[in-house]
């Protein structure tokens with residue numbers, strides 16, 4: 001597996017042992033440094049730096065297990081940042097080179113893809129969003145920051161804030177789904193988790209919001225392909241989570257790979273200067289995605305490498321991330337001499353990078369305490385937090401006849417069937433590199449330990465998941481494809497699974513995708529259950545025995561058949577290090593599912609894109625039957641998720657029937673737990689503006705809160721609605737507007753909520 005092989009490779013290098021004479025990096029600044037001090041120090045440094053040294057600060061390079069390949073460039077001050085080094089000894093080695101050998105002793109900043117955990121792997125981000133609980137995200141990224149900083153990483157390439165409305169796009173797994181309001185809440189929470197109260201907070205790291213912006217709208221869901229996004233969608237939908245991250249103080253941003261309306265995001269001055277810096281006042285720095293500056297030529301945008309560097313810098317990309325020596329490093333000095341860019345521009349970009357290093361305390365404390373990381377990475381409370389997070393992210397999609405929770409002791413034999421049910425790697429999902437696979441609890445292991453000695457738990461995989469192409473990471477790290485079963489063996493394995501189900505009291509069928517079927521360069525054209533999973537599902541269901549379907553996947557799949565033939569379906573996403581224990585807690589009732597979908601679940605790929613916040617158009621009464629051959633509603637709506645209990649919403653009230661433009665109001669409603677189990681409900685507030693300067697969506701989310709309610713008790717939820725919530729970016733005025741209009745309000749447990757109130761906004 002990639003990180004392991006890289007780590008092993010890295011370990012093979014013999015490095016001097018460094019005793020950390022300083023406090024650990026990331027534990028550097030007990031107090032926040034003032035902006036004036038930062039600016040003064042940046043100015044003083046820039047005064048002493050040569051042009052080449054400044055350009056060095058703008059250059060970042062990957063280190064794939066061979067640190068000696070970059071040492072010389074680091075010593076010459078040609079690199080300001082490295083990524084993908086995770087061994088604290090190697091980090092110290094390279095940092096010593098930077099601090100001791102460069103003329104001005106400027107430390108490196110070490111970046112890494114800390115996406116959903118470092119050693120403790122949390123559920124994948126699409127799952128974290130399904131918690132509808134920003135505190136789960138904040139806690140998860142706080143732990144990720146603590147673990148990553150303990151090895152000397154200063155900077156996470158996360159959060160990924162791309163709105164995804166096309167699940168064929170494999171990177172949907174990395175984000176918070178389709179909705180800008182939920183996405184914004186999750187964005188801010190992650191920034192707080194990574195960075196803590198301020199940049200440079202002890203045991204925290206710099207966050208990097210990505211991929212700025214519009215990457216999630218790749219045509220056809222094909223990763224890296226161009227996006228065409230109308231301006232109003234851009235402002236009202238795609239940019240919203242990024243703006244929320246800026247408001248939360250995010251310290252860096254990554255420019256995306258793709259063309260946005262025919263201008264590459266990495267050469268897009270409108271995005272990086274007009275929106276990000278001028279409109280939003282972002283004062284961090286921008287790094288390109290890997291090789292995205294060089295790719296400006298590939299786009300048919302830049303003439304050559306030098307033009308790519310010039311256009312990247314002119315657009316506002318401060319630092320170039322590069323697999324080898326980058327375009328900035330190779331050509332920017334000549335571009336200055338040739339008058340294509342100015343020294344002032346280079347100063348500005350280098351100043352932003354230096355400011356981040358100063359804020360992080362890297363000049364005072366460049367080294368990491370190598371011994372300490374072992375203790376941090378082993379912390380049991382991190383695993384406990386992960387288990388709780390995984391429990392809060394699961395979504396119960398169906399539970400006919402209350403099959404779930406399984407009654408402890410009621411089943412003498414349980415069949416666990418499925419190709420990923422006992423796979424540690426698949427339990428973690430994509431973008432997990434630094435885990436300890438040995439401690440990863442698979443669903444089979446979790447179910448076995450929960451079921452106890454009196455219950456026989458048997459396992460068979462049933463099918464293989466085979467892939468047509470090896471994934472991006474498989475190619476980079478030369479992972480050989482697993483040997484394929486012959487047709488005869490495949491048939492025998494399905495029969496074995498059927499026999500096992502027939503001879504067991506209950507079957508837990510674990511289906512979905514292998515972990516690398518979503519993530520980067522992992523788009524799919526169909527949402528079918530992969531390989532022979534559907535065949536396995538139908539064959540096992542034909543036994544007539546009770547079946548619980550547990551899904552592990554990073555995108556919605558076509559489960560139309562299961563949704564009418566299988567009594568219980570639990571969406572577990574890729575649940576992480578303690579995933580098996582968490583899922584077992586949910587299956588046996590030690591935890592109650594309360595997660596909700598952060599996207600509308602399509603019936604099949606032909607419905608894509610399908611999002612709840614669409615407009616009403618001609619013949620709305622036929623909106624649900626726009627297709628000849630399939631309904632046009634989703635299989636499960638946005639915000640949907642069941643519980644082991646039931647809830648009822650009532651008594652919705654608006655604080656004022658009418659407010660003026662610029663005024664706020666409140667919406668309240670009662671939520672009652674009408675069942676016998678203490679459980680969570682996510683109360684959701686949707687609004688609809690009835691008329692305005694442009695057509696408005698049928699409903700949009702404007703508030704949510706996850707509440708735990710004891711059995712048969714009631715609570716009141718309150719949602720403030722501010723002018724900010726009631727405005728939108730209008731194509732008519734090409735600006736933000738708040739229209740006088742009439743508004744509908746709904747409060748309920750998903751986006752089809754029908755508890756209604758209304759209010760008016762007057763001039």
Ligand code: NOJ
Nearest residue numbers: 113157210211289290520
């Ligand atoms: C490319 C990916 O698009 C980005 O998300 C990631 O952070 C960088 N590579 C670095 O690995």
